[in-house]
Amino acid sequence: MRSRELGWEDEIAAAGEYVVVDKNWIEGKEIHEPAVWNPVQQITTYLETLFEASENVGYVTDTWQNDDGKYLPTKGAWDRTAGELIQRLNQSNGDIGSVLGDYDPAAGAWIRFNPLDGKGVKNENVTEFRYALVESDTMDIEKQNAIMRELELPIAVLVYSGGKSLHAIVKVEAANYDEYRKRVDYLYNVCKKNGLNIDNQNRNPSRLSRMPGIERNGKKQFIIDTHIGKTGWADWHEWIEGINDDLPDPESLTDFWDNMPKLAPPLIHGVLRQGHKMLMAGPSKAGKSFALIELSIAIAEGVKWLAWQCTQGKVLYVNLELDRASCLHRFRDVYTALGLQPHHISNIDIWNLRGKSVPMDKLAPKLIRRAAKKGYIAVIIDPIYKVLTGDENSADQMAHFTNQFDKIATELGAGVIYCHHHSKGAQGGKKSMDRASGSGVFARDPDALIDLVELDITEELLKQEENKAICAVYQKFFDNFNPEYVVNWISQDDQLSAKAMEDHAKRAIPGQMAAVQETIQQAVRSVRIRSAWRVEGTLREYPKFEPVNMWFQYPIHKVDSVGSLKDIDPEGDKPAWQKAVGKRKDNAKEQRRSKAEEFADAVNNCNMGDPPTLKDLSEWFSSTGKTIAERTIRDWVVKFGYMIDKNNGGVVVKKEDDDH
Structure with missing residues (x-):
């Protein structure tokens, strides 16, 4: 496929252009008339290939001429089954006219390739949407034959029309008319991209095609081949999508073992390379936008960002959230707070898109077109929720969304950095890659995940x-x-x-x-x-780094270089042993509470509301199948705050001081 510049409204689609063959270079494939001409065999082969014996077949042998002298078919017949026609043709002694009706040798004859209901020949009379007609008369017959085969079209029957074209009866195997239309549109689109310009009238499921076994103007209409290409629509569709994936061929490791390609240069040393992707995740109060502005400045000036040295170069900051004035003021405020002189502010370009943002699959080609010749080593997109397409909890939709960052990184050779928010709830007890909201694709996709979690300051x-x-x-x-x-x-x-x-x-x-x-x-x-934060990371290209603690003191982050925050736990976090102890205590409390409630229920009900004896309670609890001795009941009396009234035959009553 030839490459071209992206247009203003172009989308970067996942599929290719469906170009399989170059019609200018493909060699034609000849067709040959049958060595023995047997019209009955031609027609019966056609019927047996396309129809069940019980299905009605539409065909036309009667014609009329228009004012230009062109032969046109009538509606023809539609109330006879394939089985009936095959039987009568085999009994005709070669006289197909006695079965189908005589045809005009100057005009030929036609047949419909989808079964009918026996009531008419319109689209609504089609009972099964199995096949579509592919026909093109704008190139040599031999090239048509070659292209159809090269395209691996799932052709049930390929017929020579006796004129300028081949008629390919292609399996589309649609469940209904709506699906039939979509599949035929797809089929015709692939054919047109490969040089077969098809008349749109051919798309109707009730369309007539040339009947094999017929002579027309001295030329025979005959079957060239059956069952060509892929076995069915699903196989062909999967193949045509895969053949245009633009993927590189596999490479042998031996070819590069002693001459390894150079790694992409670092953008953020120890964290991210140029041409790779980084996601920053954190809650709304973490100052993520300020951190990304700090990163833009660090790259422009070639200084440290948080704990990591940055390579100096040009950076594009895509502002999707702030109004233009606020964004520009933020950059100056951050420069001032960092104590940096703006020696290289020419390295920073800002694309202000508040109120003008579009979905990411629309934005990507526009961004690539503008940035293609600027030499950016980093593109920062803040924030992504403004350009998010699809359900963020859907893995396949988010995979499509994040693929747009791959395209930007690949086309520009720049690091692509973007930020996303945490899911709801305390995050301290989660791993860094599990904190980002939505599908796990967000955590698995980037080459570097930088995660911010707040520390619980004492x-x-x-x-x-x-x-x-x-x-x-x-x-x-x-x-x-x-x-x-x-x-x-x-x-x-x-x-x-x-x-x-x-x-x-x-x-x-x-x-x-x-x-x-x-x-x-x-x-x-x-x-x-000010607030305190811990930066953790999941890296693909570099070893895992030790967590970095920092303060966010508006408008910048400052690394805790003296260790004040090293022993502080994130909000909602506890050591594993402490969580286990707490859980056991909670379970024990719950069990004690439920047993006490159960005992109180027994005291109140086992003797019709009167204070029960130990024997009454023993019988009550033993009724479930497991015998409970009176000595156990006696223990429960003490444990759950009751007492035995010795003056009244051992009746259990509530302690007075527990009633308050």
Whole structure:
């Protein structure tokens, strides 16, 4: 197939163009008249191949001429069965006219290839939609024959019309008329793409075709072959779809063992290569969009993103959610918060599509066309729910959706990075690849899955972080207004204590205390509003990395380089042993509660509402088949808060203090 540039409205379809043969190069295949001309054998072979003995057959031997002198068929006959016709033809001594009626040798004769109901010859009279007619008269007979065979059409009977075309009776095996139309449309589309231009009138299931065993203008209409190509429609359809898969041929490992191809260069070192795909998953408050903006900047400037060095290059950020102004402001705000100078902002292109986004299978070709010559090493799409097509819980629909990212990555040679949300509920107890919402395809498809899960920050940790932030404020003021004091008077221990630093500040920089307190308030507020996150990953190309802990302090993420978060569990997470203990305790409580309720029910009912004796209760519980001794009942009396009234023959009553 020839390649071409994608058009504006083109879709990247999964199927190929269905081109099997090049009609300009294919060699023709000759046809040959039968060595012995036997019209009865020709017609009976046709009938036996296409019809059951009990099915009605439509045929035409009578004709009329229009104003141009062209012979046209009448409606003909339709009320005789294939079995009846075969029997009478075999008894005709070769006189087919005595069975079918005499035909005009200048016009020939016709036959219908689908069975009828015996009441007429219209489409509604067709009882089985088995066959369709494939006929093309725009090329040599020999080439028609070759192309039909090369296409592996499931042909039941191939007939020479005695004119400019072959008539292929092709198995479509449709269940009803609607399916018949769809299959014939598909069949004709494949034929046309391979050079067989078919008259659309041929698509009718009640269509007439040339009858074999007939002479027309001195030429014979005859069967060329039967049962050609694939055995049926399903086999042919599967084959024609597979033959156009555009897949490469298998390769021998020995050809490359000593000369391995180069690996794609890294995009995010230790995580993702160029031309590969990465999914970032996390809940809505994780700041995923900010993280992707940080990644865009890291690639543009060639610096670290979180814990990983990025290769420098051009990046396209596809903004599907924010309005244009907000998106541009975010980029500048993140640059500022990261403390980076915008030396290479020309490496960042932003495609703002809020309010203009289309489904991913429509967006992909448009994106490829715009990005083809820009030299991007990364394409970031944020967020994917805006372009999601199909049910996110359907594996096959999501496979089609994620295939669009493959096409972008392959066509551009760029890393494709996109984000998706977590499913509902606590995520800490799940594996990283099980947290993304929807089908498991989301987790299995990308080459790198980066997952963000929130950490459950304790009040103790927040106090420690506040102390650090306050000490940092004091240190900054000392550096600006009395740096020598730090060297001479403040110990390392004091530098880690907010109270000690406050005492030093009152002595060394008393005039700045108001400004210090205002700055401290801002620092404490920043600590209180930030959240903590753990980054985990599932990688295809690189070894698994150790989880990375970080703070999200609007508008950027900062890696926890000092280890404050290493021992913090994700929200909803507990160690396995702790979960097991909790489960056992819950089960035990449930069992105790149900036994107590069962015992109370027995006390209230086993003696018609009066306080029962131990014997009454023993008989009550033993009625289920298992004998319960009175000593066991006595134990239950104590266990479930009852007592035995010794003054009244051992009657069980509720303890008074349990009634409150």
